[in-house]
Each structure stands twice: as structure tokens, then as C-alpha cells.
Amino acid sequence: xxxxxxxxxxxxxxxxKFTPDSADNYxxxxxxxxRDLIAGLKIPEEKAKLIFIDGVKGELDSTLNGGERIGIFPxxxxx
Amino acid sequence: xxPDNGIKDRIRALSKKKELPxxxxxxxxxxxxxxxxxxxxxxxxxxxxxxxxxxxxxPERYVRNMKSFSATDQTTLLKSRITIVGLGGLGGVxxxxxxxxxxxxxxxxxxxxxxxxxxxxxxxxxxxxxxTPKTDAAEKRIKEINSSVTVRKHSEYINEENAEGIIGDSxxxxxxxxxxxxRFVLERASKKAGRRLVSAAVAxxxxxxTTIFPEDPGLKLIYGDPENAPNKGAETSLGALSxxxxxxxxxxxxxxxxxxxxxxxxxxxxxxxxxxxxxxxETMQLI
Numbered sequence: 516x517x518x519x520x521x522x523x524x525x526x527x528x529x530x531x532k533f534t535p536d537s538a539d540n541y542x543x544x545x546x547x548x549x550r551d552l553i554a555g556l557k558i559p560e561e562k563a564k565l566i567f568i569d570g571v572k573g574e575l576d577s578t579l580n581g582g583e584r585i586g587i588f589p590x591x592x593x594x
Numbered sequence: 595x596x597p598d599n600g601i602k603d604r605i606r607a608l609s610k611k612k613e614l615p616x617x618x619x620x621x622x623x624x625x626x627x628x629x630x631x632x633x634x635x636x637x638x639x640x641x642x643x644x645x646x647x648x649x650x651x652x653p654e655r656y657v658r659n660m661k662s663f664s665a666t667d668q669t670t671l672l673k674s675r676i677t678i679v680g681l682g683g684l685g686g687v688x689x690x691x692x693x694x695x696x697x698x699x700x701x702x703x704x705x706x707x708x709x710x711x712x713x714x715x716x717x718x719x720x721x722x723x724x725x726t727p728k729t730d731a732a733e734k735r736i737k738e739i740n741s742s743v744t745v746r747k748h749s750e751y752i753n754e755e756n757a758e759g760i761i762g763d764s765x766x767x768x769x770x771x772x773x774x775x776x777r778f779v780l781e782r783a784s785k786k787a788g789r790r791l792v793s794a795a796v797a798x799x800x801x802x803x804t805t806i807f808p809e810d811p812g813l814k815l816i817y818g819d820p821e822n823a824p825n826k827g828a829e830t831s832l833g834a835l836s837x838x839x840x841x842x843x844x845x846x847x848x849x850x851x852x853x854x855x856x857x858x859x860x861x862x863x864x865x866x867x868x869x870x871x872x873x874x875x876e877t878m879q880l881i
Binding site: 527531564565572588590593594 | 683684685770771773774777794795796797798801802815816817823824831832833834839865867871874876877878880881
């Protein structure tokens with residue numbers, strides 16, 4: 516049986532609608548990439564422009580161990 | 595014409611010893627006295643305010659800045675030039691704040707006119723100004739607030755051809771645009787001209803802001819490569835709310851003032867991310 520880990524997930528702006536009920540304690544398998552996470556949440560990859568892992572910019576290929584705080588932003592350009 | 599000693603004597607004669615609410619003593623000069631001196635001596639308001647500040651006489655309009663800014667700081671602000679690109683939601687508030695703070699020269703860029711949908715958040719927009727150029731409304735507002743501020747208007751959109759010339763002699767540039775394409779054009783020109791750029795964007799109740807020095811990676815850290823970035827973002831579906839726009843614009847003004855004065859810490863290579871739905875404010879590391 517694979518080990519389970521949990522992350523905190525915050526989806527900003529237009530991505531808010533993809534927020535799962537368990538966003539504060541979202542289960543992931545250790546080693547899951549941000550790309551896999553986004554696909555699992557049904558977020559179009561091109562909409563996930565800006566990714567933060569524990570307050571530091573991450574990439575689609577960044578992997579999760581559990582315990583991280585993840586923030587995902589779409590492009591925002593209004594003025 | 596520069597103020598000579600005779601004018602400084604008149605400034606001293608008109609100045610009054612006063613106290614702040616906490617009893618701190620200061621010597622001030624009123625706006626009306628500065629208006630009279632400007633008329634009598636044929637010297638600009640700004641030159642008279644600077645001459646007063648050199649004598650540690652504080653123009654009353656800046657007295658509430660006094661505990662945060664020295665007379666020298668206020669003089670530095672009066673001698674500075676800031677370019678504001680975009681006079682919509684962000685730009686209108688930034689213009690208002692920098693005018694009141696006494697930034698001596700504002701270089702304003704926007705080719706647009708006001709429309710009714712601007713009324714919810716754009717401070718310069720009024721019911722009787724629909725179809726009026728935004729630069730004209732901004733100039734009028736600035737002149738009503740602070741006669742020491744010189745305005746240079748560019749009633750055109752920023753593009754690859756005009757950008758560098760427009761921002762050329764500014765101390766700092768503030769990105770108040772509403773398109774990603776325009777933001778990248780402005781960033782390229784700012785880097786080329788060696789100018790520091792404050793950039794912010796909003797959508798609904800969300801916003802973010804960063805400060806970019808010419809040698810910093812800048813916007814590509816936020817939006818990815820310019821070739822692949824869309825022209826518009828989440829704001830096309832979320833719009834923009836007045837309270838969020840005003841808050842983020844205030845942060846832009848704050849960054850610009852800190853850049854000019856060389857004080858405080860800046861959001862270089864960092865992004866302050868705001869979500870008013872849950873009152874979250876977090877500064878993220880971009881590198």
C-alpha cells in the first residue's frame with residue numbers, strides 16, 4: 516500500500532472553482548509532481564501559470580513530499 | 595528663475611511657528627502664501643516649496659508627512675519624475691497618491707477615453723467625463739490638488755516604438771496597464787533605459803505586485819515567456835473591484851516612493867499576493 520501524504524492547497528482567482536472540499540488537507544502520494552496534481556484537479560495546464568510551494572516559486576515538474584502549502588495562480592493582468 | 599535670498603527672506607517672514615498634534619514644534623508656510631509668492635516673484639510653486647524646505651520650513655500641505663519624511667526627503671520627492679503607464683483603476687489611484695505626496699513631475703501615459711464601465715473603480719472617471727481622454731482628466735485632477743506638480747501628457751498607448759522615449763528621463767516607472775502584452779513592452783523599455791519598474795495586476799478580489807530593477811528577471815517569472823503569454827488574464831471573467839484595485843495601487847505608490855527615497859525594503863524578485871476573499875497577504879519568493 517502506498518504511503519499517503521497531505522498538502523494545503525490554495526487556488527487563486529479563476530482557478531478557485533477547481534478547489535476541492537479537502538483543500539486544507541488534500542491527499543497526495545509522495546513524489547507526485549505539480550503537473551500530476553493539476554491534472555488530478557482538472558485544471559487546464561496552461562491556466563496554472565504561477566505555482567508557489569511553501570511561498571517559493573515552483574515548476575510543473577516540482578515534486579511533493581507532503582506537508583507543503585501549494586498556491587496556484589492563473590495569469591492576472593487587470594489594471 | 596531660481597529663488598534667491600530675497601525670496602528666502604520673504605518665505606521666512608511668512609512662515610509661522612506651529613505644533614503637531616503631539617506637540618512637536620515646526621515652522622510652516624501655508625499654501626496661500628506660496629501661491630502669492632509664486633505670483634509676486636514669477637517662480638514656480640515647486641521652486642518655492644523647495645526653497646522653503648531648504649530652510650527647514652515645511653509647506654503645510656506636507657506637514658503630515660513630516661514624521662516619516664525629512665525636509666530633505668520631501669525635497670527629493672519634489673525633484674523626482676515618475677512615469678505612470680495606464681490611467682485606469684490602478685493608474686488613477688497612483689496618480690492621486692503621488693500628487694498628494696508631492697512627486698514634482700508626473701509623466702502620464704494612456705491613449706484611452708473613459709467609458710461607463712470604468713466608474714466602479716477608476717477614481718479619475720466621473721459621469722460627466724465619459725468619452726474624455728484619461729490623460730486630460732488626470733491633468734485636471736492633479737492641478738486641482740497640487741500646483742507644484744508638473745504634468746507631461748502622452749495621450750497614446752505604449753508600444754515598442756514609443757516606449758523608451760516616453761519613459762526615458764523618469765526616475766521610476768509604474769506599470770498600471772491592463773494587458774500582459776503591454777506590460778512586457780514596458781518592461782523591455784524600462785530595462786533598456788535602466789529604469790526601475792513597479793508592476794501590479796488585479797482580477798476581482800485578487801491582486802499581486804512586484805518591483806523590477808533593470809538587471810532582474812522580472813515579469814517572465816510571473817507570466818512565463820512573453821511569446822507564450824496571453825494578452826489578457828483572469829480579469830476578463832472576474833472584472834476588477836474598486837477596493838482591491840485601490841489597495842494594490844496604494845502598494846504601487848508605496849514601492850515607488852521607497853525607490854525614490856532609497857528607504858525601506860522593496861518587492862524585488864518577490865511577489866506580494868493578495869486575496870481579499872480570505873484576507874490573505876503573502877509575499878512569495880520568485881527566485
